[in-house]
Amino acid sequence: MLNSILxxxxxxxxYSTPLVFGSMGGVISERAGxxxxxxxxxxxxxxxxxxxxxxxTSNPWLGFLSAGLAGGMLALLHAVAAVSxxxxxxxxxxxxxxxxxxxxxxxSRLFFQGATMTKPVTEKIPKIFGKINxxxxxxxxxxxxxxxxxxxxxxxxxxWFVLYRTKWGLRIRSVGExxxxxxxxxxxxxxxxxxxxxxSGVFSGFGGAAMTLAVVSLYSATAISGQGFIxxxxxxxxxxxxxxxxxxxxxxxxxxxxxxxxxxxxxxxxSQILSMLPYITTIIVLVLFVGRSVMPKADxxxxxxxxx
Amino acid sequence: xxxxxxxxxxxxxxxxxxACGGSTTDKSNSTSGTSTGDSTxxxxxxxxxxxxxxxxxxxxxxxxxxxxxxxxxxxxxxKETNASISYLESKQESDYGTNLDKLADQKSSLIWGIGxxxxxxxxxxxxxxxxxxxxxxxxxxxxxxxxxVIGVVFRAQEPSFVVGYIAAKTTKTNKVGFVGGxxxxxxxxxxxxxxxxVAYASKELGKDITVNVQYxxxxxxxxxxxxxxxxxxxxxxxxxxxxxxxxGIGVIEAAKEANKFAIGVDRDQSHLAPxxxxxxxxxxxxxxxxxxxxxVKDGKELGGTTQVFGMKEGCVGIPEKNPNxxxxxxxxxxxxxGKIKDESxxxxxxxxxxxxxxxxxx
Numbered sequence: 195m196l197n198s199i200l201x202x203x204x205x206x207x208x209y210s211t212p213l214v215f216g217s218m219g220g221v222i223s224e225r226a227g228x229x230x231x232x233x234x235x236x237x238x239x240x241x242x243x244x245x246x247x248x249x250x251t252s253n254p255w256l257g258f259l260s261a262g263l264a265g266g267m268l269a270l271l272h273a274v275a276a277v278s279x280x281x282x283x284x285x286x287x288x289x290x291x292x293x294x295x296x297x298x299x300x301x302s303r304l305f306f307q308g309a310t311m312t313k314p315v316t317e318k319i320p321k322i323f324g325k326i327n328x329x330x331x332x333x334x335x336x337x338x339x340x341x342x343x344x345x346x347x348x349x350x351x352x353x354w355f356v357l358y359r360t361k362w363g364l365r366i367r368s369v370g371e372x373x374x375x376x377x378x379x380x381x382x383x384x385x386x387x388x389x390x391x392x393x394s395g396v397f398s399g400f401g402g403a404a405m406t407l408a409v410v411s412l413y414s415a416t417a418i419s420g421q422g423f424i425x426x427x428x429x430x431x432x433x434x435x436x437x438x439x440x441x442x443x444x445x446x447x448x449x450x451x452x453x454x455x456x457x458x459x460x461x462x463x464x465s466q467i468l469s470m471l472p473y474i475t476t477i478i479v480l481v482l483f484v485g486r487s488v489m490p491k492a493d494x495x496x497x498x499x500x501x502x
Numbered sequence: 503x504x505x506x507x508x509x510x511x512x513x514x515x516x517x518x519x520x521a522c523g524g525s526t527t528d529k530s531n532s533t534s535g536t537s538t539g540d541s542t543x544x545x546x547x548x549x550x551x552x553x554x555x556x557x558x559x560x561x562x563x564x565x566x567x568x569x570x571x572x573x574x575x576x577x578x579x580x581k582e583t584n585a586s587i588s589y590l591e592s593k594q595e596s597d598y599g600t601n602l603d604k605l606a607d608q609k610s611s612l613i614w615g616i617g618x619x620x621x622x623x624x625x626x627x628x629x630x631x632x633x634x635x636x637x638x639x640x641x642x643x644x645x646x647x648x649x650x651v652i653g654v655v656f657r658a659q660e661p662s663f664v665v666g667y668i669a670a671k672t673t674k675t676n677k678v679g680f681v682g683g684x685x686x687x688x689x690x691x692x693x694x695x696x697x698x699x700v701a702y703a704s705k706e707l708g709k710d711i712t713v714n715v716q717y718x719x720x721x722x723x724x725x726x727x728x729x730x731x732x733x734x735x736x737x738x739x740x741x742x743x744x745x746x747x748x749x750g751i752g753v754i755e756a757a758k759e760a761n762k763f764a765i766g767v768d769r770d771q772s773h774l775a776p777x778x779x780x781x782x783x784x785x786x787x788x789x790x791x792x793x794x795x796x797x798v799k800d801g802k803e804l805g806g807t808t809q810v811f812g813m814k815e816g817c818v819g820i821p822e823k824n825p826n827x828x829x830x831x832x833x834x835x836x837x838x839x840g841k842i843k844d845e846s847x848x849x850x851x852x853x854x855x856x857x858x859x860x861x862x863x864x
Contacts (some may be wrong), residue, residue, distance in 0.1 A: 201736050205729040212725070308564030314774055336736065409725050410755040412774070415561075416722035416748035454729045457716050465685065469719035 200336040202451045207343045208409060210447030212237065212418075214346040215401025216425030217432070217439040218353055219265075219394035224434055225357060226390035227370040227492040228276050231287030234422025235294025236265040236395045240402025242298035245413035246305055248315040248406075258319060258342075258403045265399020266392045268294055273391035277384050280496035291422070299415060311414040312406075319408045340408035342400075346440075349397065353436040366390060370490035373497040383497045398422065431480055433487045442476075449475040552585040552799050555610035556791075557601040559617035562591050567768060568787050572616045572639065575788020579795045598623035606631045612798050614639065614791060624651060635805055637794055639787055640688070642808040649806040652798075654790055657812035658688065659695025659851040660842050661783035661819055662743070665765050666699020667838050668781055668820075669741040670711045671831045672763070679714040679734035679742035681753050683721040687852070692745035692767070692783070694856040695849050702838075702847070705863055714739055718749040727752030735760040741780055743767070754779065763826065770821040781824050790817040814843045 216233045223230040230236075240261035248257030268290055275286040299310050306312055321338045357363035365386055368376040373383045405421070406413045424446060425439075432438025449472040457468050480487075556576060558569040573589055580587045588610065590601040598620050605613050606627065613634060615624045618641040628636045628648045637652040647653055669678045680696055682689045697713050704711040714734050718726045727749035731742050735756060742757065743765035744750035750767060757764035757778040766772065766782030790811040798804060811817035819839070824832060841847045850856035 197736060201733055205732065209725050209729060303562075303564065309566050310562060310564065311566055405725070409728060410751050411758070412751065414724075414748055414751060417724060419720075419722035419748070450726065451729065454716075454726065454733055457730070465717040465719055 196333070197336065198455060200333065202448070202455055204336050204339060205451035205454055206444060206447040207339050208447075209450045210443040211340065211343050211346050212401045212405045212409065212421050213425045213428060213443040213446060214350065214440055215342075215404055216398050216422050217428040217443055218346075218349055218436060219397035219401070220426050220429035221432075221434060221436050221439050222353060222366070222390050222397065223269075223394035224429060224493050225370045225490055226366050226387050227373060227490060227495065227497070228273070228387050228391050228394075229283040229287060229494040230269070230272065230290075230391065230394050231284055231426065232268070232272050232290025232294065232422075233394070233398045233401075233425055234418060234420070235291035236268050236398035237402035237405070237422045237425075238291075238294040238298050238418040239268050240265040240399030241406040241417045242302060242312070242402070242413045243399070244403025245312045245315060245406040245411075245417075246301070248317070248403075249313055249412075252316050254315065254317050254319040254407045257315070257407055258400065261399040261403030261407075262396040263399065265395040265397070265402065267395070268297075269392050269395020269398070270388075272395070273388045276391065276496065277387045280498070283494050283496070295415075298413070302413065312412050314412045315407065318411050319404075340404070342404040342408045345400075346404070349400075350436045350440045357436065367490070369497075370492055373492050374501060377497070377499065387497075398425075401425070427476065430487055430489070431476065431484060433484065434490060434493075438484075445479055446472055446476060552583070552612075553608075553610045554579065554585055554587045554612045554614070554795050554799075555605035555608065556587075556589045556614035556616060557598060557605065557620065558589060558591045559619060560592050560594060560597075563589060568639065569616050571769065571786065571788040572614065572791055573788070575786075575791040576614075576795065578788065579792040582792075583796060583799055585795070585799060595619065599626065602627040602636075603630075606634055611635060612637065612795060614795075616787070617641075635798055637791075637798075637804075639791070644808070647806050647808060651806070652794060652804045653808035654794060655808060655810050656785050656790070656818055657810060657849070657851070658691040658745075658783070658785055658818060659698070659849045660813045661785070662692045662695030662745075663699035663702070663842065663847070663849045664820055664835055664838055665743055665781050665783045666696035666713075667703045668699075668827055668831055668835050669696075669743060669763075669765060670700040670703030670709075671707070671834065672780060672827065673711060673739075673741050675738045675740045676709055676711045677714065677737070677739045678711065679716070679731065679739040681727060681730050681734075681742060681744040681746050681750065682715070682717045683746035683749055684719055685717055689745050690853070691851045692743075694851055694853065696743050696783075698850050698856060698859050699838075701860060701863055718746050720749050721747035723749050724752035724755070728756045731756035731764070732760065735762050741765065743783070745783075772821065772824075777826070780826050781820050784819055784821065786817045786819070790815070793817070812842075813839060814845075 216237055243264035244257040244261035247260040248254050272286050272290050275281040276283045302310050319341050323338045326335050365381050369383050369386045377383050406417050428439045428442035431442035453468045453471050561569050563569050576587045613636050615638040621641045624636050624638045628651045635650050639654050642653040642655050700713050716730050731753040734742050741763040744753040745767050754764045754775050758775045763780040766779050768785050770782045772779040850859040
């Protein structure tokens with residue numbers, strides 16, 4: 195029994211961590227008023243860059259940071275389109291998804307002799323207790339989660355602190371709610387938006403790397419398959435707050451863990467029904483417990499100087 | 503209005519995610535728009551009267567899987583027979599038809615489609631060019647095979663039986679696992695072949711070895727694959743066989759972390775985790791294509807039939823080098839391979855045949 199509970203916790207955390215990074219990216223960007231539908235693509239380029247740099251340097255941390263950088267660079271493109279050129283943010287975001295995936299596959303073929311898959315990295319991001327023998331410490335080994343789990347949690351706390359306890363956070367939120375008012379008080383709307391969108395890409399990139407450097411150890415074409423969109427749903431689910439989005443990711447991870455644990459041979463539930471569980475749980479929790487979710491007022495609307 | 507819109511969007515997102523939780527092919531389809539473009543086929547080998555062309559699936563020619571194996575098979579065929587060969591890469595599903603047309607225009611006499619996703623495209627092309635011969639890997643049209651189309655399928659249950667046998671003889675905990683992608687006829691071959699192999703070996707050993715079976719309901723989600731395998735290893739399995747495509751990468755990762763064994767699929771996957779891949783159940787697409795192409799070139803009428811390839815034809819099997827398997831077990835496995843080849847073991851490929859098999863075993 196204890197083992198099952200611990201296993202559920204470890205699966206929940208493993209599954210939700212890449213989602214948490216992605217959803218933190220979604221929160222920071224949308225709080226500043228820019229919808230980022232390109233999280234999936236930014237996670238993908240991060241996943242690829244992380245695994246590739248990790249493979250060539252044998253240093254997972256360098257891979258992790260480069261992943262953030264790559265995600266940030268892709269996000270910069272989104273920022274240019276969405277903030278400077280006031281393009282439709284939905285379209286631009288979706289374009290980022292294609293670009294992220296396409297670029298990753300293209301570069302992968304370039305670096306790995308035409309293969310759409312990187313080679314496994316020799317060093318993964320370490321676990322919190324390092325390498326321990328599962329036979330000697332069965333309980334401890336179940337609790338031995340990836341360091342990225344902790345990083346994701348700290349990231350959530352940091353974003354919460356910045357958004358609600360600092361001047362910068364107030365500026366970000368005001369730009370997302372009422373950019374004209376913020377502008378009239380001398381806040382540069384486009385600077386804040388640029389910054390937030392780029393950060394959003396950096397976090398998403400981390401999320402991708404959390405997948406390819408911690409959950410598994412290589413990048414393949416299906417490494418990121420829908421996580422970015424689940425992260426976006428988590429943002430809305432969590433009412434555009436970092437703590438809410440974090441919770442939403444955990445709920446999603448937990449229901450995924452239940453699917454895995456209930457899907458063994460003992461319980462006779464068709465696996466197709468079981469695999470709907472995460473999505474059904476999400477909808478039920480959304481309807482029953484979360485209630486009305488209000489997006490930032492200026493979310494998705496390009497800011498034109500002089501408009502009210 | 504905006505709120506309504508956003509909530510509808512959320513729901514749509516969630517629902518669509520639920521709906522396509524397992525659509526891996528779609529995923530890779532929309533993605534691979536980047537490989538080096540090619541509107542002219544890449545050809546090799548000197549000109550000869552017989553030309554064979556192939557159209558890849560969206561994975562591209564270097565996918566380290568089916569397409570690559572297919573092209574290697576054709577290259578071998580070309581070396582043996584001096585026929586000219588060429589391929590066209592598909593970037594998305596809509597390319598299938600165009601690529602097939604191009605090859606037909608370029609005087610290929612035999613045109614291959616790689617993967618069951620091309621079933622409809624091949625059928626359409628075959629009716630448009632009745633004088634050409636078409637062949638498709640991993641698809642059988644059954645009774646409705648057009649007279650100029652050859653279906654090529656594999657008895658994946660055979661290598662699965664062998665790896666199941668090896669797993670049962672290697673396990674120390676008497677518990678092994680199977681992780682499938684999405685349940686269906688093809689994955690059933692792997693699952694029931696494997697379970698039959700385990701049952702066969704347990705009878706031989708006089709032991710009771712259980713098989714945990716679980717489906718990821720996805721060929722893409724590596725985290726789910728890893729979670730399932732981790733839970734199997736925690737529950738005492740020490741060997742897990744996967745037939746789950748990309749999700750299987752997660753299974754192999756779980757084996758690495760738990761320091762247990764995983765069994766690879768489709769090709770020798772030992773390079774992914776040299777210490778933790780016990781063995782792989784291989785499907786040699788290229789070999790089958792070489793065989794079929796040679797027969798067609800020699801004028802054999804195969805159109806309208808479905809060709810089934812297995813161990814006897816050398817188109818499925820296990821890798822040659824398996825350092826993680828005990829030498830004695832490998833020798834025993836060779837005997838089993840022999841029995842499969844001379845058909846003295848009838849290997850089940852779905853639930854009904856499996857139940858039947860188990861009852862004969864007792």
